Amino acid sequence: MAAITDSRRFAFLRRSSAKTKAAGSDERKLPVGRQILLQVLCIFIAVTVLFPIVWIFSMSIDPRNIARPDALNLIPPGASFDAYAKVLNRPTSNDISFLGLAKNSLLIALSSSAIAVALGVTAAYAFSRLRFRGRGALMIAVLGVLMLPGVATLVPLFVFLNQFKIEFGDLSFNLRASLIGVTLAVISGQLPFAIWNLKGYLDTIPKDLEEAATVDGASKNQVFLKIILPLAIPAVAVTGFLGFLGGWTEYLTTYYFIGANPQNWTLAIALNSMVGDFARTTTWSEFAAFAIVFALPVSLVFFFFQRYLVGGLAVGGVKG
Amino acid sequence: MATTAAAPIQRPKGTRIRRATQPYLYLLPAFIVMGIITFYPLVFQVWMSFTDFGPKNFRVNNPIAPTFVGLDNYYRIATSQLQIPNFEFLRLVFFNLWWAFSNVVLHVVIGVLVAVLLNTKGLMFRGFYRALFILPVVIPSLIVATVWRNMFDTDAGAVNFLIQGVGGLFGLPAETPGFHLNWLRQTNDPIPFIPLPLAYFAMLIANTWLGWPLNAVVATGALQSIPGELYEAAEMDGASGRQKFQHITVTYLRPAMVPYAIYGFVITFNLFFLPYFMTGGQPFGRTEILVTQAYRLAVDRQLLGVAAAFAVYLFFLLLAVTLVTNRLAKATKSYAE
Numbered sequence: 001m002a003a004i005t006d007s008r009r010f011a012f013l014r015r016s017s018a019k020t021k022a023a024g025s026d027e028r029k030l031p032v033g034r035q036i037l038l039q040v041l042c043i044f045i046a047v048t049v050l051f052p053i054v055w056i057f058s059m060s061i062d063p064r065n066i067a068r069p070d071a072l073n074l075i076p077p078g079a080s081f082d083a084y085a086k087v088l089n090r091p092t093s094n095d096i097s098f099l100g101l102a103k104n105s106l107l108i109a110l111s112s113s114a115i116a117v118a119l120g121v122t123a124a125y126a127f128s129r130l131r132f133r134g135r136g137a138l139m140i141a142v143l144g145v146l147m148l149p150g151v152a153t154l155v156p157l158f159v160f161l162n163q164f165k166i167e168f169g170d171l172s173f174n175l176r177a178s179l180i181g182v183t184l185a186v187i188s189g190q191l192p193f194a195i196w197n198l199k200g201y202l203d204t205i206p207k208d209l210e211e212a213a214t215v216d217g218a219s220k221n222q223v224f225l226k227i228i229l230p231l232a233i234p235a236v237a238v239t240g241f242l243g244f245l246g247g248w249t250e251y252l253t254t255y256y257f258i259g260a261n262p263q264n265w266t267l268a269i270a271l272n273s274m275v276g277d278f279a280r281t282t283t284w285s286e287f288a289a290f291a292i293v294f295a296l297p298v299s300l301v302f303f304f305f306q307r308y309l310v311g312g313l314a315v316g317g318v319k320g
Numbered sequence: 321m322a323t324t325a326a327a328p329i330q331r332p333k334g335t336r337i338r339r340a341t342q343p344y345l346y347l348l349p350a351f352i353v354m355g356i357i358t359f360y361p362l363v364f365q366v367w368m369s370f371t372d373f374g375p376k377n378f379r380v381n382n383p384i385a386p387t388f389v390g391l392d393n394y395y396r397i398a399t400s401q402l403q404i405p406n407f408e409f410l411r412l413v414f415f416n417l418w419w420a421f422s423n424v425v426l427h428v429v430i431g432v433l434v435a436v437l438l439n440t441k442g443l444m445f446r447g448f449y450r451a452l453f454i455l456p457v458v459i460p461s462l463i464v465a466t467v468w469r470n471m472f473d474t475d476a477g478a479v480n481f482l483i484q485g486v487g488g489l490f491g492l493p494a495e496t497p498g499f500h501l502n503w504l505r506q507t508n509d510p511i512p513f514i515p516l517p518l519a520y521f522a523m524l525i526a527n528t529w530l531g532w533p534l535n536a537v538v539a540t541g542a543l544q545s546i547p548g549e550l551y552e553a554a555e556m557d558g559a560s561g562r563q564k565f566q567h568i569t570v571t572y573l574r575p576a577m578v579p580y581a582i583y584g585f586v587i588t589f590n591l592f593f594l595p596y597f598m599t600g601g602q603p604f605g606r607t608e609i610l611v612t613q614a615y616r617l618a619v620d621r622q623l624l625g626v627a628a629a630f631a632v633y634l635f636f637l638l639l640a641v642t643l644v645t646n647r648l649a650k651a652t653k654s655y656a657e
Contacts, residue, residue, distance in 0.1 A: 030442040055478045072481045123350035132343035149590035151611045152631045156361035188357040249460040275466045302458035
């Protein structure tokens, strides 16, 4: 009984949905009522997604430079970019500019991702293409480390790197308390991921090309350098970018190893010093502007290349 | 296949040794580096976990050797006898498991529903919505966590402003109780009989915002691989919309979503950023998870020996989680196929 009344009341729905199915994958028009209903749903989801982003943006252009916002304003009265000028000049109470912080972050991110990818791609080639004794055990070792969170190797790395005192000309520093020490720790987290992600990609490259080259007398080294490496460049770029992203926002190791020296601070440490209880002197406009400038470069790259990057994320992209 | 079998025969014999060592040469650079900065520290950590290692053991002037304490660190962690306020090991473990589980369930359900919604034929602006909904994924999680921390502020946070704004539409004044929530620090639980603080729900909201879009991407990929004829056949047999969803959509989504859900579980289990930057473990350490507690033991408390033992516990817990989830994945796989 209910079914009959239902089908009568929503006759327009049933008819058109039957037509849609019959037409298969053709793009067909939804009935207006349903289209509106689904659009409302989509807009609601869009609002929830955009809410924090719009809020942080409107806060960043609040000109009143009040310590805390007092209401929800899309565009606050008299909006200006003063907060951006302030944070680019001197974001924290320490004597270091945004560029100084960004330089330290960049150093960690670039060197760690470049080294991890360079070391990772040769190992990935061996795991993907060569047969040798102990292959299974070594792969499990890599996978086991990949599973560990960054915090699990933090303490021994601190003690281990703390033993090295570097003397280089006039320079004399403790390896642990330097950006190089942090970079080493970050590489330790990135290398297993680089190996695993690149191996996954190399496995998908068909073997025909290599076989043809081998028949023509190419050695394994030639196959690697002339065939595999050029084909793997997209995956190398993706892995490198995901590693860069991890290094760019690295916090745990950096804060623990060099948090005491503000000249070595990175963007991530500065950001945390601008939030909550630590931030009695920072206005929220400045925090918001800083967060946006910090996130924008990597977020834009990520957004435009998401098609290639999302797959890598699903393997365990960024270690927390 | 025939060419590969034939190739070695054509080779001169002198290359045989080189060929045998070659794979290891390719592995050598990576494994030397990992040996020094990953495997050695991990072994060293096990030794540290049996000592009372602390700052006194590596200071520059007059360092002294750490004392061997046997299993004391492990025992004190397991029985919650550390000299640290609000440390309860079992509560920590159960909260961590529940935190990961509740998040993954929410993310997968919302992700699948949105993917199904956006897969509706003829829906306008689909490409626009797909591009928009990926935004939470592209923002670094450190920034997401700090932004949400400010959003949940009691006096100046956007969430309370939003609640007051919505309440205002119904003519309720901003002073109405419940419109001025102390999201991150409130000590009494919002729901009676459920021992979860309000800060947990704040974290859940923030992490759901962060987590469902990637699930939607995975689900969309799986949805697009379902052959349309299946729905037509079901239609002819008189299946209802719900039956089609249950028997076709869910069946086809399962093989893609189960591995991804397991991956999400492990990631959320170890998610450092939200508990550390949003709630800081408040109130009374009740939103602390294992990784943030391990970090505090080392960085704030300088109890390196205890922190090492804690990391060993963490390793075995993760191993157990991985083994159990893998077994579950295999069970559901054979069920789905």
